[in-house]
Amino acid sequence: MTNRRSFLKGLGALPASTMLASETGFAQGIERDHFSDIGVKPFINAAAAYSALGGRNMWPKVVEAMEYARERNVIMEELQDAVGKRLASLIGCEAAMVTGGATSSMTLGTAACITGTNEELIRQVPDLRGMKNEVIIQKSHRYSYDHGVRSAGVQLIEVETAEELERAIGDKTAMLFFFFLNDAKGQIKLREFAALGKKHGIPTLIDGSNSVPPLSRLSEYLDAGFDLAAFSGGKGLRGPYSSGMLLGRKDLIEAARLNNSPHADTVGRAMKVSKEELLGMLAAVEFSLSFDYSVENVRETRIVHLIADKLSVYKNITTKVSYPRTESGRPHLQIFWDKSLTPLTVEQAQKELEDGEPSIRTCYLALSDGELEVGAAMLKDDEVDMLVQRLGQVLAPRAG
Structure with a gap:
């Protein structure tokens, strides 16, 4: 029988600044662009830590x-x-x-x-x-x-x-x-x-x-x-x-x-x-x-609501915050659009996001009730504006 009390004993919370500072420091000093050298194109991960997307x-x-x-x-x-x-x-x-x-x-x-x-x-x-x-x-x-x-x-x-x-x-x-x-x-x-x-x-x-x-x-x-x-x-x-x-x-x-x-x-x-x-x-x-995982939840919740707020300027786009069980209840954002103005299926919208510059990957349809859905776990703060811009471009009303 496991002992949850001993499992949680001594669990000290680390502040967000500790984690973020250490990650930023680790990224410094990298000189060679290895992916570019071999012709592999990085992307913005607005999905989740899927194995196919690198974990x-x-x-x-x-x-x-x-x-x-x-x-x-x-x-x-x-x-x-x-x-x-x-x-x-x-x-x-x-x-x-x-x-x-x-x-x-x-x-x-x-x-x-x-x-x-x-x-x-x-x-x-x-x-x-x-x-x-x-x-x-x-x-x-x-x-x-x-x-x-x-x-x-x-x-x-x-x-x-x-x-x-x-x-x-x-x-x-x-x-x-x-x-x-x-x-x-x-x-x-x-x-x-x-x-x-x-x-x-x-x-x-x-x-x-x-x-x-x-x-x-x-x-x-x-x-x-x-x-x-x-x-x-x-x-x-x-x-x-x-x-x-x-x-x-x-x-x-x-x-x-x-x-x-x-x-x-x-x-x-x-x-x-x-x-x-x-x-x-x-x-x-x-x-x-x-590590205090609530730090991640707070950050991801903030990003999801920020994306929703920035997308609200597009009159044909609406959003809904979701908490998919497939991602342990982490906050995600489902995105809807007036298909009479933008006649795209979810699959077509995903394809345009993937093929554009920068390439953007969103949540698998099987894990998102078949809707266009974005997650914040893998998003960097400086990628939010580009994500919103690309979503606005792809989902913009199209002439008949």
């Missing part, structure tokens, strides 16, 4: 830790041991490991539930002949990233009710899988789902990838009864882009590590994590625990 900018303390690791040689297993113990202590869970991202965590967690520490079974994955090869999931929780579970070779068994889930459990059941973002869509809610796993002695894994902040989520799912929880490292935690964490039961974390690099004949060999990423992920959690 979130790392804390300067993370970069500092990675630079420290770059200059030194260590045994990788010893470093994973030490980092895992430190993360488990900070978070208040039995065990932890750094992975190559949330999807990597899902693959390794699934493999762990299939093989345990049996080296012969570990070498066999993803060929599951003669092994447990089924993972039960709610039909409403199917999504593209469940490929991370399927990568371990399992078949997903879809159910809709608790009764169906219990009937589906059999000798081939390796694990029960839950997607945090679809909790409201499924008939079996989060705590009940975890309890069903406990009742039948089947391990449970939850994908909590982009649910942080708040930092309490790192312990919340395990407190709710899940055996394993997967998280992204390069989004809200602002660690290395290609990092993540798998948290949970000590025996399952041990098995997940045996299924991972540096072990050669394993399903996770291709999911290698460098010493720089291991130390960077630890630094990200340490710094995040001391």
Whole structure:
């Protein structure tokens, strides 16, 4: 059982000026325009810390830790041991490991539930002949990233009710899988789902990838009864882009590590994590625990309302502040226009924003109720006026 009190103990808030000053200082002294040199065009990120858009900018303390690791040689297993113990202590869970991202965590967690520490079974994955090869999931929780579970070779068994889930459990059941973002869509809610796993002695894994902040989520799912929880490292935690964490039961974390690099004949060999990423992920959690995330919320709220105010001069444009659950309730701005005056679909408007100068990316339609939506998490203050100008240009009334 995790201990939220110890998890939050000593959580000192850092002022916004500390963070902003350190980020500004880190940006100084860069002389070469690397992206321009190779013909890659930067863009204004008015969306979110999506993986396809590069994730979130790392804390300067993370970069500092990675630079420290770059200059030194260590045994990788010893470093994973030490980092895992430190993360488990900070978070208040039995065990932890750094992975190559949330999807990597899902693959390794699934493999762990299939093989345990049996080296012969570990070498066999993803060929599951003669092994447990089924993972039960709610039909409403199917999504593209469940490929991370399927990568371990399992078949997903879809159910809709608790009764169906219990009937589906059999000798081939390796694990029960839950997607945090679809909790409201499924008939079996989060705590009940975890309890069903406990009742039948089947391990449970939850994908909590982009649910942080708040930092309490790192312990919340395990407190709710899940055996394993997967998280992204390069989004809200602002660690290395290609990092993540798998948290949970000590025996399952041990098995997940045996299924991972540096072990050669394993399903996770291709999911290698460098010493720089291991130390960077630890630094990200340490710094995040001391950072007052309300500072970010205040800043993003201010920017969203500033954009809305500046867009109000355009008579055919209206706006609405939203708080999408997909982004942990961070403030976003939905933008609407009179389509009789500007006959553009949302997709066409996005395309014009992307193709213009500067290029601007907005929130994925699947994550924004199909509307043109902008987020402020990745926006710099000096990009706001350019964003408003480009929106005004693209959405301006057009002659018939």
